[in-house]
Amino acid sequence: MAKDKKTKSDGKKAKAAEKKQKQEKKSEKKAKVKAAKQQDGSDAEDVDIDAVLEEYRRQQEQFLKVTETVADGAPKARAASCFLASPANTNQLLLFGGEYFNGALATFFNDLHIYYIDRDEWRTVTSPNAPLPRSGHAWCRGGNMSNSVFLFGGEFSSPKQGTFYHYNDFWHLDPASREWSKLDFKGKSPPARSGHRMTYFKQYIILFGGFQDTANQTRYLADLWIYDTANFVWFNPTLPPAQLKPDARSSFTLLPHENGAVLYGGYSRIKTTAQPGGRGGSRTTMKAIIHQDCFFLRITPPASDAAPGTAPTVRWERRKKPANSPNPTRAGATMAYHRGRGIMFGGVHDVEENDESVDSEFFNQLFAWNIERNRFFPLGLRKARAAPKKAAGEQQRVGRRNRAQANEDELLAQLAALEASSKKKNGGDDSDDDSDAEAERKAAAAAAAAEEEQKAPVREMPVSMELPHQRFNSLLTVQDDVLYIYGGTFEKGDREFTFDDMYAIDLGKMDGCKEVYARPLDDTWIDSEDEDEDDEDDEYEDYEDDDEDVEMEDEDASKKFTPSSRKKKADVPDDAESTTAESEDMDTEAADADTPEDDGLPHPRPFESRRDFFNRTSTEWQEILMLQLRWKNIRVEDMLVKEIKTKAFELSEEKWWDCREEITALEDEQEASGIGEVVSLADRGDGTSGASGGGPRRR
Secondary structure, eight states: OHHHHHHHHHHHHHHHHHHHHHHHHHHHHHHHHHHHHHHHTTTSOOOOHHHHHHHHHHHHTTOOSOEEEEOSSSOOOOBSOEEEEOSSOTTEEEEEOOEEEOSSOEEEOOOEEEEETTTTEEEEEEOTTOOOSOBSOEEEEOSSSTTOEEEEOOEEEOTTSSEEEEEOOEEEEETTTTEEEEOOOBSOOOOOOBSOEEEEETTEEEEEOOEEEOSSOEEEOOOEEEEETTTTEEEOOOOOTTSOOOOSOBSOEEEEETTEEEEEEEEEEEEEEEOOSSSSOOEEEEEEEEEEEEEEEEEEOOOTTSOTTOOOEEEEEEEOOOBTOOSSOOBSOEEEEETTEEEEEOOEEEEEEETTEEEEEEOOOEEEEETTTTEEEEEOOOOOOOOOOOOHHHHHHHHHHHHHHHHHHHHHHHHHHHHHHHHHHTTOOHHHHHHHHHHHHHHHHHHHHHHHHHSOOOOOOOEESSOOOSOBSOEEEEETTEEEEEOOEEEETTEEEEOOEEEEEETTTOOOEEEEEEOOOOOOOOOHHHHHHHHHHHHHHHTTTOHHHHHHHHHHHHSOOOHHHHHHHHHSOSSHHHHHHHHHHHHHHHHHHTOSSOOSSOOOOTTOOHHHHHHHHHHHHHHHHHHHHHHTTOOGGGSOHHHHHHHHHHHHHHHHHHTHHHHHHHHHHHHHTTEEEEEEGGGOSSSOOSOSSSTTOOO
């Protein structure tokens, strides 16, 4: 019995210790998250997006010239950036922009980083004229302008991603001088967007697709734009109505071709009407589509005698679905161009069980897409073959050849010495010999210095026969037949991980995956749901003596407290106190209306028409109207719905005109910075608010 008691006692002690350890770990994690919040200022209200960009401009103006400094290490972790092999130097890789999301806040970048392959060294470039911070942009090298890089568009958001907008600016980067320049062009240009793709053909830059976030939903694009780098003009070719062309999409593959470009895959979401079981009728949802089709864009340049600035002739040609394409279908599988083929890596396959639950499978497979044969081939790593042992007879023959070569070299050296001595005997100038010897010494010293410089002080990088971890939306580029894989995203449950690593694979040898660098994943994920649960637990402990009050508090807390709910509650008073509260609320509203600085009314946004402004704020204006009518003792119940909406629109129109001068000034500033329509995700009804990359959005 004593032994049993001791065993039970030890078990209790172990459980107590384990429980204490879990509590300490939970407290430590909570403190870490709280510190991260305080550092990033996530407890504050969402900041003014224009003020954030103005601060970026102010900081950038402090740089007086383009500077390049050696970085302490690789850039900060980021996603949705641009990665490209430098067209000006075969030993350099370029990385620009991107964003990092920690579950609560989004951080955007506009830094240019250069990786020196031969030195295993990262350098950071600062410039007084760099594009503003962004993610989801696209860039490509110039065709005939081989030492140029062109960049268009992208998006930027406030830290909490409550409001954001897309860019429509166009930039040129000289990778040799690191100099950015914003391009001016004639005529119209592509609208603002993100998630598009660009490639090159001769003197043209090709841009297709992407998406725009409007006040109502995410709108995917299917427009084609071609930029003439020689005449500085954008073309938006008008295609025949009957011509088959790609559907609207983003995150697709667009690769160069000797006669134009090829397009494969992509992602989009369309509205569908769902029929839920039971009552409630149909409802509109957004259905994800992973495109598997393929198109060839044939481009015919204008005749040589055509006027400058003449648009090329273009035609979309539908190709068969590529043979042996990856199965199952996947989004976020990125591709890089290499010698007439595309190299594909990663991706994610989503099975949406319902609107709030998605089961995802991630991949780390490597494929080669032969463009001409339109066929996928899986690529696998293989160990280098050991050199076969030579037979004794073959070794003997090799030894004889080596001895013969050595004898020949010795004979040539003796002949050179005899020729030099005969030259001296015939009265040759010693000074010439000295100058020749000096030149030889200088040449040898220069050769030795060049050889020493070419010897890269590269550390020994670990090589694995395993491909990098499963991920999607990784960045790929090929430089000198070597594939470089940078970053990417992975999800587990409700958490999103941004990889902070880079790998290199020799596409000729396929003899392993070299780890250039790999940092541990950041485990600081700010999850508001966990904190809400902790707050509910604390609230339950405070009120556990009164079960009825706790139940009512939980019920009230579960409802979203809005002006409409407060006013509806005041409209139906239960007693004199409710009536008094209603009067006080009305007095407060009236007092706020008298304040010119902040009247509490909905405010229009830049690039927002009167109709769009009313559509976004219709409910609020109707509530304001009904409050005013009640204040005047007018029965709202006697009015028609159409009449209420008409009068509410008149109120919103008056507010729109009152703010017109202020909004016009903001529009001018934003247009000068290449900014399109500003969007608030809080007003959207398609369930796409939140992080731009996670979950079912797969932008």
